[in-house]
Amino acid sequence: MIQFEAVKKTYVSGKQQVHALNGIDLTVETGEIYGVIGFSGAGKSSLIRTVNLLERPSTGRVLIHGEDISTLSARKIRDTRKDIGMIFQHFNLLNSKTVHHNIAMPLLLAKTPKAEIDRKVSELLEFVGLADQAKKYPDQLSGGQKQRIGIARALATNPSILLCDEATSALDPQTTQSILDLLRRINKEYNITILLITHEMGVIREICDKVAVLEEGRVIEQGSVFEVFTNPQHATTKRFVRSVMNDELPDSLLEQIRQNDGTRPIYRVQFTGDSVGQPFMSRVSREFQLDLNVLFGNITELQGIPYGNLIVEFDGAHSEIDLALASIRKDNIQIEEVQQYAG
Amino acid sequence: MQVDQSQILEALWETLYMTGASFVFSLFIGLPLGILLVVTRKGHLLENEAVFNVLNIVINIFRSVPFIILMVAIIPLTRIIVGTSIGTAAAIVPLVFYAGPYIARLIENSLLEVDKGVIEAAQAMGASPGQIIFRFLIPEALSSLVLALTIAIVGLIGASAMAGAIGGGGLGDLAITYGYQRFDTLVMLLTVAILVVLVQGVQSVGNLMSRRVRRS
Numbered sequence: 001m002i003q004f005e006a007v008k009k010t011y012v013s014g015k016q017q018v019h020a021l022n023g024i025d026l027t028v029e030t031g032e033i034y035g036v037i038g039f040s041g042a043g044k045s046s047l048i049r050t051v052n053l054l055e056r057p058s059t060g061r062v063l064i065h066g067e068d069i070s071t072l073s074a075r076k077i078r079d080t081r082k083d084i085g086m087i088f089q090h091f092n093l094l095n096s097k098t099v100h101h102n103i104a105m106p107l108l109l110a111k112t113p114k115a116e117i118d119r120k121v122s123e124l125l126e127f128v129g130l131a132d133q134a135k136k137y138p139d140q141l142s143g144g145q146k147q148r149i150g151i152a153r154a155l156a157t158n159p160s161i162l163l164c165d166e167a168t169s170a171l172d173p174q175t176t177q178s179i180l181d182l183l184r185r186i187n188k189e190y191n192i193t194i195l196l197i198t199h200e201m202g203v204i205r206e207i208c209d210k211v212a213v214l215e216e217g218r219v220i221e222q223g224s225v226f227e228v229f230t231n232p233q234h235a236t237t238k239r240f241v242r243s244v245m246n247d248e249l250p251d252s253l254l255e256q257i258r259q260n261d262g263t264r265p266i267y268r269v270q271f272t273g274d275s276v277g278q279p280f281m282s283r284v285s286r287e288f289q290l291d292l293n294v295l296f297g298n299i300t301e302l303q304g305i306p307y308g309n310l311i312v313e314f315d316g317a318h319s320e321i322d323l324a325l326a327s328i329r330k331d332n333i334q335i336e337e338v339q340q341y342a343g
Numbered sequence: 344m345q346v347d348q349s350q351i352l353e354a355l356w357e358t359l360y361m362t363g364a365s366f367v368f369s370l371f372i373g374l375p376l377g378i379l380l381v382v383t384r385k386g387h388l389l390e391n392e393a394v395f396n397v398l399n400i401v402i403n404i405f406r407s408v409p410f411i412i413l414m415v416a417i418i419p420l421t422r423i424i425v426g427t428s429i430g431t432a433a434a435i436v437p438l439v440f441y442a443g444p445y446i447a448r449l450i451e452n453s454l455l456e457v458d459k460g461v462i463e464a465a466q467a468m469g470a471s472p473g474q475i476i477f478r479f480l481i482p483e484a485l486s487s488l489v490l491a492l493t494i495a496i497v498g499l500i501g502a503s504a505m506a507g508a509i510g511g512g513g514l515g516d517l518a519i520t521y522g523y524q525r526f527d528t529l530v531m532l533l534t535v536a537i538l539v540v541l542v543q544g545v546q547s548v549g550n551l552m553s554r555r556v557r558r559s
Contacts, residue, residue: 052467081469092464096482096559106468109478137558157468 002028002051002161002195007060009046009217020046022217023060028210030160033187033194035204035225037240038214044197047214048163051195052084053077064161082110085154085192089166091146093138099125099149100134106156124152128182144175151182155190162186164196168203180206201244205229205302213237226303230272245300249311253296257338265321266295269310270334280328281312288324290316311338344529345521355537357431357512361503365438366496372443373495376402377450378476388462388472398447405444410502413437414509434503434511442499449491453484486557493549497542504538514538 009021020043028034038044049055050062053070061068069080093102100121107117125131128148138146147167154162164183168176184207187194198204204211204225212222213236221228221237229245232238242248249257257266271278281292297310314321328335376398382388383395408416414437418428421436457480465479481488504515514534522531 054463054466078469078471081467084467086464086467088460088464090458090460092458092460094461094479094483096485096557098558105478109468109470109474153468163467 001030001063001065002026002034002193003061003063003066004047004050005061005063007047007050007057007062009043009050009055010058019217021050021057024217024219026212026219026222028193028195030193031187031191032209033183033196033207035208035211036195036197036214037199037201037204037211038197039199039236042214043217044199044214045165046217048165048195048197051161051163052081052086082106082157083159084161084163085157085159086163086165087147087150087154087167089169091138091143091150093146093149093153095138097137098134099130099136099138099141102138102149103152103156105153110157120156121152124155127155128152142175143171144178147171147175147179148182151179151186155186155192158190159192161193161195164194164198166198167196169198169200176200176203177206183207201240204240205244209303213240224303226272226305226307229302230270230307245309249296253311256295264313264315266311266313266338267325267335268338269312269328270308271332272307273305275331275333278331278333280331280333284324284327287327288316288320290314290320290324344533345525345527346517346530350517351533351537354512354514354517354534357516358500358503358514358538358541361431361434361438361506361511361513362496362499365435365442365503366492366499368435368439369442369446369495369499370492372439373446374450376443376447377454378480380447380451381454381480382472382476388475402444402447405440406448410437410441411505413441414506418509429510431506431512434506434509434513437509438499438502438506441502442495445498446492446495449495450488453487453491454480456487457483482559485559486553489549489553489556493546493553496545496549500538500541500545 004024004026007021007024008019011018011020022043024047026034036044036047046055050057051064056070062070064080064084069077072080094105097105103121103124104117107120112120121134122131125134128151130145130148130152133141133145138149141149150167162183167183168179171179180203183194183196186192187207196203196208208225210223211225211228212219213228213234214220215236220234221232228237229241232241260266271280281294284290285292293313293315295311295313297308299306299308301307314324325335379394380398380402383391383398385392385395405413414434417437417440421428421433424436425433427433461479461483462475465475470478503511503513504518506513507516507519510516514537518531518534521527522534
């Protein structure tokens with residue numbers, strides 16, 4: 001478990017003070033995959049580095065399994081770091097050493113016996129799918145392969161926490177997918193808690209359980225990925241969500257909504273989980289004598305839960321439409337008129 | 344030609360001896376200083392402004408004195424260390440004072456080329472400062488370090504030729520006493536030719552070794 005308590009980080013350069021972190025409170029539960037997203041300069045990088053004290057918080061505490069490691073001796077801090085693996089955007093492998101040696105490095109530092117190292121390295125190479133590459137050097141590998149080596153190295157000391165610093169940002173979409181699959185496997189098979197930072201909402205949607213949105217060193221929104229994606233509150237969060245959810249209305253439709261005179265109101269309908277399976281449209285159409293015209297929509301899956309989003313034009317008596325809305329809302333389906341939403 | 348083969352061989356030996364011995368001593372001084380210059384700088388492993396500033400200034404002072412002047416200036420010190428201020432062994436002292444700080448700078452340069460991310464990764468996996476220096480920084484910089492030290496050796500061969508001025512012997516001494524002062528052009532050409540071959544050889548070996556250690 002990782003707990004951030006009122007963590008602030010201020011850099012002083014000359015007379016200028018830069019507040020990278022402005023009071024962060026977050027809890028990452030054991031076994032979770034927690035994603036922190038933000039634009040560059042939001043403080044993500046500082047935040048993840050306070051966990052293993054690559055950066056010391058200026059004020060506030062970071063607790064690892066309940067312990068504030070910043071109070072420990074240098075030696076104890078190094079021991080704790082062995083329990084926290086870390087992977088990086090640019091992999092940070094030793095180019096002068098073989099793949100085998102790179103993965104063995106954390107074990108060499110801990111003076112592990114050679115036989116034990118060889119056994120562990122083979123096991124890890126097998127796990128990340130690079131069993132035949134042990135004798136190669138990093139510059140002979142692709143980006144995705146290098147990240148797999150980075151992951152294997154990070155797992156060598158059997159950590160309970162894995163920190164991912166923009167781990168897929170230097171990779172193409174396909175490779176990103178395979179690395180994310182690997183991270184998910186690590187989380188499931190070894191029950192390793194993962195804290196990742198990224199600027200790609202796709203990464204959050206793909207593997208995270210929870211998400212925090214960071215802006216100017218503050219958490220502006222946090223919650224389960226499902227909650228945040230289906231009901232983003234803050235403008236920045238909405239921008240991130242739109243970047244992957246593809247629920248932005250096409251221009252032609254926006255024009256149509258703008259010219260709508262109100263005789264046939266347009267609604268946005270959001271339904272999730274159980275409500276997806278319901279034939280609500282044909283039901284209200286029948287019950288309330290309405291014609292429903294779907295203008296736009298998509299149904300996708302988030303965290304294994306189906307999630308739909310439709311833009312529907314209602315045509316019929318206004319009194320009937322009001323009754324229909326009430327009936328739809330009773331079924332746990334969110335519905336709201338689009339004028340207020342489109343802007 | 345006013346010199347015979349044995350004199351040339353002796354001079355060659357003296358040059359090799361001065362260069363070799365002063366290189367070894369200079370490395371002993373320059374390597375730790377070079378490492379300190381890197382790790383004590385701002386934001387690095389063992390940040391220490393006082394140590395960095397003192398080293399930085401002292402090294403600059405030594406680097407700014409021309410070798411020919413340095414040689415004369417530290418004669419009293421040479422006397423204390425070697426017991427005499429004349430001869431090949433005496434020449435090694437100023438050579439070390441000349442090359443030590445030079446090597447420190449060269450090593451500093453090579454080590455600074457190592458990707459900061461590698462150091463960060465080392466810290467993240469719980470490496471101690473000593474482990475980071477010897478298991479990450481130096482191995483990653485080794486290829487570049489070898490080339491830097493090759494430059495130092497070539498510089499030392501050149502500087503050792505000046506040691507003739509304090510009776511240090513060596514090829515430079517031979518070239519000056521016979522080639523220049525006694526107008527023996529042949530000796531002059533011969534010593535220059537030997538020095539050229541020597542430098543070419545050192546550089547080739549350095550290049551080869553640098554490639555060899557790129558992957559270890």
